[in-house]
Amino acid sequence: MRTRSWRGFRSPFGLALFAFVYIAGTIAASAQTPFVPYYNKNRIKYDHFTWRIYTTDHFEIYYYPDIEPHLERVTSYAESAYQQVSAQLKHDLAFKVPLVLYKTASEFQQQNIEPGELPEGVLAFAEPYRDRMVLPIDEPSDALYRLITHELTHIFEFDIIPRTLLRRGLPLWVDEGLSDYMTGYWNSFDLMTVRDAAIADIIPSMSDFQGVQFADGRLPYNLGHAAFEFIESKWGPEGLRQFLFALRKAVIGGGESAYEEAFKLKPEEFDEQFDKYLKDRFKPFRDKERPQDYGKDLAPKRDKTPYVSVISVEPSPSGDLMAVAAGNRKDQELDIILLSTKDGKVIRNLTGGFNTLRLRVHLAARRFPRQRGAVDVVVAGRRPHRVLRAPGEAEDARPPERPHAQD
Numbered sequence: 001m002r003t004r005s006w007r008g009f010r011s012p013f014g015l016a017l018f019a020f021v022y023i024a025g026t027i028a029a030s031a032q033t034p035f036v037p038y039y040n041k042n043r044i045k046y047d048h049f050t051w052r053i054y055t056t057d058h059f060e061i062y063y064y065p066d067i068e069p070h071l072e073r074v075t076s077y078a079e080s081a082y083q084q085v086s087a088q089l090k091h092d093l094a095f096k097v098p099l100v101l102y103k104t105a106s107e108f109q110q111q112n113i114e115p116g117e118l119p120e121g122v123l124a125f126a127e128p129y130r131d132r133m134v135l136p137i138d139e140p141s142d143a144l145y146r147l148i149t150h151e152l153t154h155i156f157e158f159d160i161i162p163r164t165l166l167r168r169g170l171p172l173w174v175d176e177g178l179s180d181y182m183t184g185y186w187n188s189f190d191l192m193t194v195r196d197a198a199i200a201d202i203i204p205s206m207s208d209f210q211g212v213q214f215a216d217g218r219l220p221y222n223l224g225h226a227a228f229e230f231i232e233s234k235w236g237p238e239g240l241r242q243f244l245f246a247l248r249k250a251v252i253g254g255g256e257s258a259y260e261e262a263f264k265l266k267p268e269e270f271d272e273q274f275d276k277y278l279k280d281r282f283k284p285f286r287d288k289e290r291p292q293d294y295g296k297d298l299a300p301k302r303d304k305t306p307y308v309s310v311i312s313v314e315p316s317p318s319g320d321l322m323a324v325a326a327g328n329r330k331d332q333e334l335d336i337i338l339l340s341t342k343d344g345k346v347i348r349n350l351t352g353g354f355n356t357l358r359l360r361v362h363l364a365a366r367r368f369p370r371q372r373g374a375v376d377v378v379v380a381g382r383r384p385h386r387v388l389r390a391p392g393e394a395e396d397a398r399p400p401e402r403p404h405a406q407d
Helices: 012-038 065-089 141-160 172-183 188-199 219-252 258-263 267-281
Strands: 052-055 059-063 097-102 133-136 307-315 321-328 333-340 346-349 360-365 375-380 386-389
Touching (some): 052 065, 059 065, 065 097, 065 141, 065 172, 141 172, 141 219, 172 219, 188 219, 188 267, 219 258, 219 267, 258 267, 307 333
Parallel strands (some): 059 097
Antiparallel strands (some): 052 059, 307 321, 360 375, 375 386
16 A cells, blocks of 8 residues: 655655745735635625514504514504505595504614615605515604505505406506595695696696606695695585596496596586685795795894705694704704794704714604694614604504695
């Protein structure tokens, strides 16, 4: 049996060769060592959720243990929203709605119900084919209730007008406009876009609104919201319901124009009356030309305060206070401050010392029986969420009152 000979390593040349190889290998390994901890660090990682199911009268709620402390409150909102939408549309669903909850918006982005990455502006969605609602719950109570109402209205729309039976396209303003209308709430910026369209005389033909592109992607939502308010103001809640079921016949097949069947109007006549409705509604703004005609500048005074560059404003329900996100040139940070709506006086800095570079702000105005002007501010950045109340109380599990739309 032949064996390996080590005689060559006993010679001076063999020992020198062995030493060279050993030292070179050691140097190469030590040179690569600092890079080893960074290997595979950019791999996308997903959280593992332990899903549970909680069943109510109208929902199958999918949640994980982190959401359990909020489950009673979210359930109350969902059932209240169901009663509201069902009563207005005079329609009941024959199934329990699957409601998938995530604790935060970042965890919501990990969902795999909708294939592909969701756009950044998507807060929640409702699926038309399996009737599932998917949403995060890290919104203020009033905003969360509106979000549930909006997505639940989509489920009712999918049930009234099944998407698998469509023979004609359904205008986007109908789906999104009705869902926004059901919340009973106008965001000030959304209402402003409708006002500007009316003043600039660029209101599109709502009866032929398919495929029309606007620079503002929210405009179809907002005009749809205004269109359903117009329908309710002229034909009442029953007229709204009649239009929805007439539209079902028209897009599935076998029905005449939804406008003629529901309102006894030609589509062109509906467009003319809606255009007139908006121009009459915003008529007081047509004659205003100066900023002072619209309101008073309440921004912090640059020469008297350290605050500049106001980027976000949210009023309190009472109207006495407003929370403002403004740059603090003295501390070189972004702060949230409370201002008086009477004279713009700075009342308090709510986020002094919070100087993270990335800041996402949710300003939640809630109603408290004994605290006027209560505002909850949720600050999210590199640190966990912080809730700052000025002043306020702990919220209860009851759904917030449905606010009335205001111009």
